[in-house]
Amino acid sequence: MPGPLTGLKVIEIGEMVSAPYAAKLMADVGAEVIKVEQPEVGDPARRRGPFPRNEPHPEKSGLFLYLNANKLGITLNLASPRGMSLLERLVADADVLIHNFPPFEMDRLGLDFERLRRVNNRLVMTSITPFGMDGPNRNYRATNLVLWSAGGACYLNGAPQRPDLPPLAAFGQQAYYQAGAHAAVATMGAVLGRLAHGEGQHVEVSVQETVASILEMTFAFWPYAGMITTRLGQKPIQPLDVMECRDGYIYVCCVEEHQWQAFVELMGKPEWATEEIFSDRLKRAANWDALRPLLQEWVGQQSVQELYRKALDRKIPFAPVSTMGDLLSAEHLKARGFFVEIHHPEAGTYRYPGAPAKYSRTPWELRLPAPLLGQHNREIYVGRLKLSEAELKELEDAGVV
Amino acid sequence: MGTPPLRGVRVADFSWVWAGPYCTLQLAHLGAEVIRIETSLRPCVTRMLPPWADNQFGLNRSGYFNQYNQGKRSITLNLKHPQGVEVARRLIAKSDVLAHNFVRGVMEKFGLGYEEVRKIKPDIVMVALSGYGMTGPLSPYISYGPAQVPLAGFSALTGYEGGPPMHTAISYADPNAGIHAAFAVLAALYHRRRTGEGQFIDLSLWESATALTAEGLLEYQMSGREPARRGNRDPWMAPHGVFRCKDWPEPVGGGVVDRWVAIAVENDAQWRGLCRAMGRNELADDPRFASFESRKRHEAELDRIISEWTQRFSPQEVTEMLQKEGVPAYTCASNKELAEDPHLNARGYFVELEHPEVGVRMHAGIPWRLSRDTCRVESPAPLLGQHTEEVLTGLLGYSKADVVKLREMGAVQ
Numbered sequence: 001m002p003g004p005l006t007g008l009k010v011i012e013i014g015e016m017v018s019a020p021y022a023a024k025l026m027a028d029v030g031a032e033v034i035k036v037e038q039p040e041v042g043d044p045a046r047r048r049g050p051f052p053r054n055e056p057h058p059e060k061s062g063l064f065l066y067l068n069a070n071k072l073g074i075t076l077n078l079a080s081p082r083g084m085s086l087l088e089r090l091v092a093d094a095d096v097l098i099h100n101f102p103p104f105e106m107d108r109l110g111l112d113f114e115r116l117r118r119v120n121n122r123l124v125m126t127s128i129t130p131f132g133m134d135g136p137n138r139n140y141r142a143t144n145l146v147l148w149s150a151g152g153a154c155y156l157n158g159a160p161q162r163p164d165l166p167p168l169a170a171f172g173q174q175a176y177y178q179a180g181a182h183a184a185v186a187t188m189g190a191v192l193g194r195l196a197h198g199e200g201q202h203v204e205v206s207v208q209e210t211v212a213s214i215l216e217m218t219f220a221f222w223p224y225a226g227m228i229t230t231r232l233g234q235k236p237i238q239p240l241d242v243m244e245c246r247d248g249y250i251y252v253c254c255v256e257e258h259q260w261q262a263f264v265e266l267m268g269k270p271e272w273a274t275e276e277i278f279s280d281r282l283k284r285a286a287n288w289d290a291l292r293p294l295l296q297e298w299v300g301q302q303s304v305q306e307l308y309r310k311a312l313d314r315k316i317p318f319a320p321v322s323t324m325g326d327l328l329s330a331e332h333l334k335a336r337g338f339f340v341e342i343h344h345p346e347a348g349t350y351r352y353p354g355a356p357a358k359y360s361r362t363p364w365e366l367r368l369p370a371p372l373l374g375q376h377n378r379e380i381y382v383g384r385l386k387l388s389e390a391e392l393k394e395l396e397d398a399g400v401v
Numbered sequence: 402m403g404t405p406p407l408r409g410v411r412v413a414d415f416s417w418v419w420a421g422p423y424c425t426l427q428l429a430h431l432g433a434e435v436i437r438i439e440t441s442l443r444p445c446v447t448r449m450l451p452p453w454a455d456n457q458f459g460l461n462r463s464g465y466f467n468q469y470n471q472g473k474r475s476i477t478l479n480l481k482h483p484q485g486v487e488v489a490r491r492l493i494a495k496s497d498v499l500a501h502n503f504v505r506g507v508m509e510k511f512g513l514g515y516e517e518v519r520k521i522k523p524d525i526v527m528v529a530l531s532g533y534g535m536t537g538p539l540s541p542y543i544s545y546g547p548a549q550v551p552l553a554g555f556s557a558l559t560g561y562e563g564g565p566p567m568h569t570a571i572s573y574a575d576p577n578a579g580i581h582a583a584f585a586v587l588a589a590l591y592h593r594r595r596t597g598e599g600q601f602i603d604l605s606l607w608e609s610a611t612a613l614t615a616e617g618l619l620e621y622q623m624s625g626r627e628p629a630r631r632g633n634r635d636p637w638m639a640p641h642g643v644f645r646c647k648d649w650p651e652p653v654g655g656g657v658v659d660r661w662v663a664i665a666v667e668n669d670a671q672w673r674g675l676c677r678a679m680g681r682n683e684l685a686d687d688p689r690f691a692s693f694e695s696r697k698r699h700e701a702e703l704d705r706i707i708s709e710w711t712q713r714f715s716p717q718e719v720t721e722m723l724q725k726e727g728v729p730a731y732t733c734a735s736n737k738e739l740a741e742d743p744h745l746n747a748r749g750y751f752v753e754l755e756h757p758e759v760g761v762r763m764h765a766g767i768p769w770r771l772s773r774d775t776c777r778v779e780s781p782a783p784l785l786g787q788h789t790e791e792v793l794t795g796l797l798g799y800s801k802a803d804v805v806k807l808r809e810m811g812a813v814q
Contacts, residue, residue: 004588004589005591008591025581026588029588047637049620050616050619050623050624052623053623054623054624062615062616062620062623063615063619066615066616067615132748134747135745135747135748136744136747137724137744140720140729141730143638143641145633145635145643145663145665146664146729146730149732149733150663150731150732151739152734152735152739153569154663155735156570156571157559157568157569158567165561166633166645166661166733168560168633168643169633170555170559171558171559171616171617172558172613172615172617174569174573174613177613178576178577178580181580181584182768184584185427185583185769188588188591189407189774189776190406190773190774191591192406192407192594193403193406195591195595199403200773201771201772201773201774202771203772205769206768208744209745209766209768210768210769212765213765213766214571214577216419216571216576217447217463218571219464220463220465220467220468220736220764221736222735222763223464223740223762223763223764224452224454224455224464224762225451225453225454225455225456226654226655227452227654227655228655228735229735229736230659231570232657233655236450240568242551242556242565242567244565249551249557249565251551251556312539315542315543318548319548321551321557322552322553323554323627324554324614324618324620324627325627327553327611327618328618328622331538332538332539332607335537336534336536338608350619352615352618352619353611353612353614353618355608356581357582357584357603357604357609358602359589359601359602360600360602361598361599362588362592
């Protein structure tokens, strides 16, 4: 059984992570995604890496290979009038167009929903922009770090005992990943709307707002209690912390009372555990400076895997701090068939994260490795748009494709 | 102006805490009728967590719960009571989607596993979010979102240079699972509208989070080494960091003094812009900083120079000066600065609806807009059990006397 979006036609003009991740989510469950890249240079993710043996090569960037498997790749110069008119021909037959040009780039290219809707009034066009399509900062320049900060996530993380160190961003381009996943949701909303009324629409996603939407309870501390949540302040409840074992790190997580009691028992009921200042999770948080070293002393003598198993058996939700090697060899993930091996003609064979969700009837599926730059030009321009070989050659010579 | 695209879709929402509720929040944003099944015997974890409005505890006063349950309804059922399960079955029969985030076995214990549920409603889309998923050797074990962050590799990759692994502060695996689950539900609904077929979706927090550490997993395979933690630095941009600004004039929001700004320079043109903004044009030609490679080599010195400059201003002032020169920068916003952000406020991002117990409070809104099928947060988060009577007598066809009886026998509570 093919994926749930089989038959859905998506055009992605994506750079780096956000729009490519949104289109990847759709491609992996059956949508046909045609990825449009700039001739010669391609998606900047091709230059980001990581690369085998650390040698940059446009067909060997790990980030690009991960985000663009299952897609068809064509090149097209959108800055040329002929490029834009070819895009219109592609759009005429598409269900979704998803891109992540900032507003000033959209203006420069003349990429505009009203224009494309005249070509295809069933088109859902999704624009992922750093700060949204309007508002005073719409044309502000941004990167992932800037947006993780602008959305309020970065400020929260850091070392409480080291106020001299700055707020710390999470690994990877998480603001863009979240924008991509949220864009995929909003886009599917519009696609479902179209099943009801037959019309397309414009979906706009702000990366800053996406980050501001996932701040757990921390945002509410301001409107509810007039408190600033900071990397230096105490957490609302404890224990929730990374601690060092004798052979690695473990995340100590026991916030329910029964979990705490089970942990105390596991530690051999030390006397200090009966202290009034540790008697509930709010007090354990308020007195974390005193509690943490006591826990660390005991945890420091344990081995990660043994402590993890003992904790799980007592329904205490600890977890190891996984290294990349740990993840790739995890028995549980193997049993679920999570990682998938992709062979790419230039880059070789690596294991990539697989399905983020398992569908019982219409499974996630790997069909194709990421495209080489312009790999499917002939198939799309000649096969689909019915250009002649001579026309394609001429467009190539003119730098349009 | 159309109606929201999921108008007419009903979600029986057995989920709690954050991952599941974040999934159903998306469906509510898109216009679905989301009915949360709660119980006063064991209220949602987030109802029990701070912040409580004006620091007064109350099950309806938590900003955490009220943030992620906007636009939903709440009924209270005791699923350990056979009549409570019977009410749930009637609701499932009238629902299009069922969401839960219990560990494997809990819904089965209630007699509401997928095999049972599909007998009640054959074309239902059922989504289960859990730490380890519904299959595999660890599936019987419970897990919490915060623990899934290190488990998925984020902590090994996140940290100051030379320092220990760190968390991401927020329980990132939760909303991440929620948004991926929402996408899966929508994809399955699309399939259902075309074929009439429902299905079961098994989403593990671990796997959906590991999907976002791919760069680290590939670096490990391609280089043969575990990636090093590198603070806020970037392999292809310099300067790239979060810089200290002038302190608040006096402590605010419970004693906070420090303020920060994020700055990222992608290319030499932006570097020259940064030098102009700092009034240090001579640095643009300084061979230590003229190219990306040289800036990277002298990054510590570079950070010191920038930091000296940023500390003379507020983050908003630095942002304005840098953006004027085309340099990516923004306040590293605290919750207060976010709430007061002129741009977000101009866009109408925040939601301020009257809540019966906590009044008008600011909540994060919908981070996307649909041009035709306008979506908005239609109601504040529900009080515990606020809609029990209405749902049971309206949708489910119980009489008022039935509801009284169900309450007396402890099935509704």
